[in-house]
Structure formats: structure tokens, C-alpha cells
Amino acid sequence: METYEKIRLARELNQWSQEEMAEKLEMSPSGYARIERGEVRLNIERLEQIAQILNVDISDLIQKDINSITIQIKDSDNNQNIGNVNVFHENLSEIEKLKLIIQHKDELLEQKTQELNMIKEMFELLKQQIKNQS
Template identity: 50%
Template sequence: MKPNEKIKNLRELNDWSQEKMAEKMQMSKNGYARLERGESKMSLERLAQIADIFGLDIIELLTKDYERAIFLVNGQSTAEGNINYYSNNELELFSLQSEIEKLKLIITHKNELLAQKDKEIELLKKMNKQGNLSLED
């Protein structure tokens, strides 16, 4: 199922009109309708906004649901595992790249928090040595 089809299904499951969905996305009804019909390309930001509205991860909107093709290797169909499974590689690659970027941002943020924590600990140690800090409750 394509992302625009998933979005339409999710909207209908929530019993929302296209107008209500357009309101939630702060865009025109016609603009939203074009997105839902697949007539307009959706930016990553729009997909993230839609995923947020439905409480989903953006990857869930991007991945196809079990749409896989089976190809035989060397034309053989033996039971020794000569069947390879291929899927829409471009979409999966894009999804994985998006997930990697998201995880990199999370790691960067956590590293910044750790560095800030270390600075605060050092400052507290210095203050404690100078007698400027009371550790009593």
C-alpha cells in the first residue's frame, strides 16, 4: 500500500473528513486532497506531520505492507533455498536512511546532554572543594 493510500485509510478509520485533516495540517482542503490522491509529492516534513497526527512512526507510512516479489535464482526452483526475496529497494533504502538520520540526531543530543552533565559535575566538585557547596538536604 502506498503512503497516500495508508493516509486515506487512517483518515477514514478516524472518521475524519478531508477538510478536518487539512485543518490539522494547516493547509487547504484541495492541497490535502491532492496529497491523498498521490497527485502531489509529499515532503519528509509533511510525512512526519501526518505520522504525528496519527501517532505513528514515519517509517510506518513509508514501508509497504508485505509487498514482495519472488524471483528464482538461475531458473531453479529447488527446495535448497534458491529463492530470493526482493522488495521495493528504493523505498526501503529511503526509510532506513531516514531512520539512521533520526538515530544520529538522538545520539548527538544525548552526547550533548552527557557533556553538559560532566561540566556540571566538575563545577560542583570545584565548588565543594572551595567550601561553597553544602551537600546537606
């Protein structure tokens, strides 16, 4: 998965629009859209800024996934191709997607836990109010 695809996926997992992301980066929506289409070569400062906003490690954004490697074996004169060996690795892009999904799920669970605690506190206050009125 390319860097721009990871950025798009992380933004979508945060349920932000491209416009919201552009605002967070203090840039135009069309400029941000070019990032997600892979039309812009990002400098390290911009990548750090994006990683910080998305709450991901910059290395997760720039790490290239290796899905297969082709090794060409040639004779000693480097003229004749003796054979090819394909080495396949796990589909790392799927793993990265799942990691982002799990991270987002954990954040949502924490938010729901905080909301539930607030509701419990409100319930206790209401119970006290009713008790005091009786």
C-alpha cells in the same frame, strides 16, 4: 499499501473529513486531497506532521508492504533465464489496517471509560443533592 492509502485509512479511522485533516495541516482541502490520491510526493517534514496529527509512527506510513518477490535465476553468462521463483509473504497491508482499527478502538474505549466515570460522578452528586434536600 502505499503511503497515501495509509494516510487516508488513518484519517477515516479517526472519522475526520478531508477538510478537517487539511485544516489540521494548515493547507487547502484540494491540496490535501492530492496527497490522498497519491499525486504529491511528500517531503519528510510533511510526513512527520501527518504522522503526528494521526498519532502514528512515521515508519508505519512509509514502510512498503511486500506481498510477493520474483527472483529471476540466470546462467553464468547472464543471458538465459533459467527460471522464476515467486516468494509470497503475508498480506502486510491487511495487518496494518487491523493495527489501525485496534488502535482506534482502544482510543474509543478510553474515551467511553472517561465518559462513564463522569456520569458516575454526576450520579453521586445528584444522590447527595437529593439526600440533602430530604
